[in-house]
Amino acid sequence: MDNARVFRIIFASVYPLYIQKVEKKGRTKEEVDEVLCWLTGYDKQSLQKQIDNKTDLESFFAQAPELNPNVSKITGVICGYRVEEIEDKLMQKIRYMDKLIDELAKGKAMEKILRK
Structure with missing residues (x-):
């Protein structure tokens, strides 16, 4: 999928998928919101x-x-790419978001997800 198509994806269509993903693993919508607010400042x-x-x-x-000033501490692989090496800044932010949701779904402690 080319970046321009990804950039046009409606956040409201991705958000319920994030919630569904984490709820299957025993996490909550409130935790998704906390992670997203931490990342974006919303x-x-x-x-x-x-x-x-x-x-x-x-x-x-x-x-x-x-x-968040600590986004540089988000490292690892998401969708086959190392998030810290993604050159397109917008795509990197999207992958940071994906990575945080993955960590939440995998049961990581909130303090570690929020890089405290």
Whole structure:
């Protein structure tokens, strides 16, 4: 899939999939929200607004208040790519989000997911 197509994906279509993925593993929607807010700087209300507005992923990250300064601590492989080596900055942010959700689903402690 080319990057432009990924960037146009509506965040509201991905969000329920994230919730479904983590709930299968015993985690919660609230934990998904906490991780997403940590990554993007959104609060719960502004995150919900992005969902309600059917914002695409490009706009979701462009409008994010502030990417967490600890994102550089997110490392590892997601979809066959090392997140720290992805050159396209927007794609890297999307993969950071995927990586955090994967860690949540795998049962990692919240302190480790949030790089505390």
